[in-house]
Amino acid sequence: MMLNMKKIVLDCLGGDNGLPAMVGGALVALKQNPELQLVMVGDASVIKPQVEQFGDRVEIIDTKVNIAMDEHPTTAIRTKTDSSLVLGLEQLKTRDDCGAFVSAGSTGAVLTGGFMKIGRIPGVSRPALCPVMPTLIEGQEFMLLDAGANMDCTAVQLVQFAVMADAYKKAMGMEQPRVALLNVGTEETKGNEVVKTAHAMLIKLHNAGIINFVGNVEPDQVFKGSVDVVVADGFWGNVLLKTSEGMAKFVFKSLKSIIKSSFSAKIGALFLGRKLKKFKAEKMDKTNATIFLGLKKSVVKMHGNADARKVTSALQYAMTVVDLDLHQRIEQAIAKVETLLGENA
Amino acid sequence: MMLNMKKIVLDCLGGDNGLPAMVGGALVALKQNPELQLVMVGDASVIKPQVEQFGDRVEIIDTKVNIAMDEHPTTAIRTKTDSSLVLGLEQLKTRDDCGAFVSAGSTGAVLTGGFMKIGRIPGVSRPALCPVMPTLIEGQEFMLLDAGANMDCTAVQLVQFAVMADAYKKAMGMEQPRVALLNVGTEETKGNEVVKTAHAMLIKLHNAGIINFVGNVEPDQVFKGSVDVVVADGFWGNVLLKTSEGMAKFVFKSLKSIIKSSFSAKIGALFLGRKLKKFKAEKMDKTNATIFLGLKKSVVKMHGNADARKVTSALQYAMTVVDLDLHQRIEQAIAKVETLLGENA
Numbered sequence: 001m002m003l004n005m006k007k008i009v010l011d012c013l014g015g016d017n018g019l020p021a022m023v024g025g026a027l028v029a030l031k032q033n034p035e036l037q038l039v040m041v042g043d044a045s046v047i048k049p050q051v052e053q054f055g056d057r058v059e060i061i062d063t064k065v066n067i068a069m070d071e072h073p074t075t076a077i078r079t080k081t082d083s084s085l086v087l088g089l090e091q092l093k094t095r096d097d098c099g100a101f102v103s104a105g106s107t108g109a110v111l112t113g114g115f116m117k118i119g120r121i122p123g124v125s126r127p128a129l130c131p132v133m134p135t136l137i138e139g140q141e142f143m144l145l146d147a148g149a150n151m152d153c154t155a156v157q158l159v160q161f162a163v164m165a166d167a168y169k170k171a172m173g174m175e176q177p178r179v180a181l182l183n184v185g186t187e188e189t190k191g192n193e194v195v196k197t198a199h200a201m202l203i204k205l206h207n208a209g210i211i212n213f214v215g216n217v218e219p220d221q222v223f224k225g226s227v228d229v230v231v232a233d234g235f236w237g238n239v240l241l242k243t244s245e246g247m248a249k250f251v252f253k254s255l256k257s258i259i260k261s262s263f264s265a266k267i268g269a270l271f272l273g274r275k276l277k278k279f280k281a282e283k284m285d286k287t288n289a290t291i292f293l294g295l296k297k298s299v300v301k302m303h304g305n306a307d308a309r310k311v312t313s314a315l316q317y318a319m320t321v322v323d324l325d326l327h328q329r330i331e332q333a334i335a336k337v338e339t340l341l342g343e344n345a
Numbered sequence: 346m347m348l349n350m351k352k353i354v355l356d357c358l359g360g361d362n363g364l365p366a367m368v369g370g371a372l373v374a375l376k377q378n379p380e381l382q383l384v385m386v387g388d389a390s391v392i393k394p395q396v397e398q399f400g401d402r403v404e405i406i407d408t409k410v411n412i413a414m415d416e417h418p419t420t421a422i423r424t425k426t427d428s429s430l431v432l433g434l435e436q437l438k439t440r441d442d443c444g445a446f447v448s449a450g451s452t453g454a455v456l457t458g459g460f461m462k463i464g465r466i467p468g469v470s471r472p473a474l475c476p477v478m479p480t481l482i483e484g485q486e487f488m489l490l491d492a493g494a495n496m497d498c499t500a501v502q503l504v505q506f507a508v509m510a511d512a513y514k515k516a517m518g519m520e521q522p523r524v525a526l527l528n529v530g531t532e533e534t535k536g537n538e539v540v541k542t543a544h545a546m547l548i549k550l551h552n553a554g555i556i557n558f559v560g561n562v563e564p565d566q567v568f569k570g571s572v573d574v575v576v577a578d579g580f581w582g583n584v585l586l587k588t589s590e591g592m593a594k595f596v597f598k599s600l601k602s603i604i605k606s607s608f609s610a611k612i613g614a615l616f617l618g619r620k621l622k623k624f625k626a627e628k629m630d631k632t633n634a635t636i637f638l639g640l641k642k643s644v645v646k647m648h649g650n651a652d653a654r655k656v657t658s659a660l661q662y663a664m665t666v667v668d669l670d671l672h673q674r675i676e677q678a679i680a681k682v683e684t685l686l687g688e689n690a
Contacts, residue, residue, distance in 0.1 A: 134595070136595060136599065151529075151536060152537045152538055182584070184496075184579070184584070191496060192496040193496075193497055195580075219584045219588040219591055220587040220590045220594070222591060223591050223595040234529070235529060235536065235537050239529070239581050239584045239588070240584055240588050242529075243589050243592070244588050245565045246564055246565030246567060246568050247589040247592040247596075248596055249568070250479070250593075251597075253481055254481065254628060258620045259617070262620055264617075265617050268614060268615065268618075269616075269617065272609075272617070273613075275607055275609075279599055279600070283599060
């Protein structure tokens, strides 16, 4: 039991399901993890009666102000200074005993808020949104970055994404993370100009023994489990993320309508049902808790539609990253690479 | 019966399955379509005995030389002048009675060959690879372009893709094709610089009544059936295409292993089996026959692994495009837009 673990700040108002989901998920996480301490930001009159059982493991910051999903991120962060998102990020920023912030608020607002309130690690050009994606190999996932925070990335920014993800994976205990670059072909001559330049830089880092760069990976190969990190510009990364969501839904909805339309298929579905649900819940929800790498402290974004179960799992994820010293590790890794690329570029 | 339909040139050596698949697929297409006339390019000693029954509906250009899947496209097209791909494209280029060319050869070689041998329609900056993708709505598909032929597209090139696809869909009988721009959000302020500029230009064309531009579409929405054309840079388009292939495979392989691992799931699969196979064959093979828009004559690319059944369906697809006067329609549409963008850009 890590009794000195830093506290996790939970935005209890963000997301489609609001307080009931956030508080419900927090209660389960608190019960399952005796070392977990929370700073819950939201309506105290609702939260307090439910968390009294946990004594001083739970602190409450009282507010009823939420940033809605469709508000303009920068304007909302600037003007709604008493919102749960802004108040929560300020806790994370100013308090040494807080180590991570978790929210189901709009991606834009969480990113902008993290960027403006927490700030970048020195040397980091652009923080990146880093969802975890499933693969065919049991227990193996890959991290995709950037998945949509940054448009028009330069080659150096792509290389920084690779370095940040490598530092993260190593902090999580992986020895030689296999880092790949998203491209339309495996040969180094393939792709657009940015990706070709980034490829050459990553080869340098690989040859210098800094990163285990395994080369280009095509989008249809990422789910095979042969790479641990997939580096992309936020535009392509977002296309990958959303296409995979869209195609998964397409297949499941098509299966549903096949089952509905046929009696024998209905019987088949009865036998398959629970297994299918388990598969969807376990494999397809991988992207629920997404870390934003490159900030001075850990900001974790949940799906907007996160329910209590997903809130619990996002808090468990936050517990795994909260004491990893990601800030120091990434700062050092970026500095090391800057020297090398500066000398050789 | 359209007895004056132009002939279709079939590359009988390209692809993973070679002559047996190409000839097998051609035989079925010839039987099913009395108006179909073919120029078959490949080993005459194998082809001739099988097609004699069709008399002068089939012409053979004899060659045993194939361009392999891994050859460098430009070099192969330049040096292998007696290959089935080059000989076939030359038939298409030089003969007025030939209207389309169909090949399962490597995408790079077919694209490069089409570009070098057939040439672009006047005014077209970059021809585009245009696969057809499935949607949840029965009988409805969308065309994706560019799906990988062109990297680092400009906004004007994206607009040209929209115009070409619009002309194609109208030629196919659709009155107001819904043309969308692939983007990471629906708002016009979203995306990278190229996509924002293209968005503004497409709005102009929409307001001028030239194109039914329905705005940005996110990659998870394309399969819903609410758009007929999705415009993208070849890099993002290829990411969309390959991610959807990869995710579909991921889901099907995962289902397979669920079924393998459980007795009750196996029983379920027995009942569902045929329906599932039908779904995969009908919905997931949509991208088999892919037209290359912007060339002076129609070039159709099949999947490298096309079997006889897919060859038949690709020939049927070629029959639907062969007499559409795509060249004239696209040339006129591009010229019209050039004037408008020239005046207003």
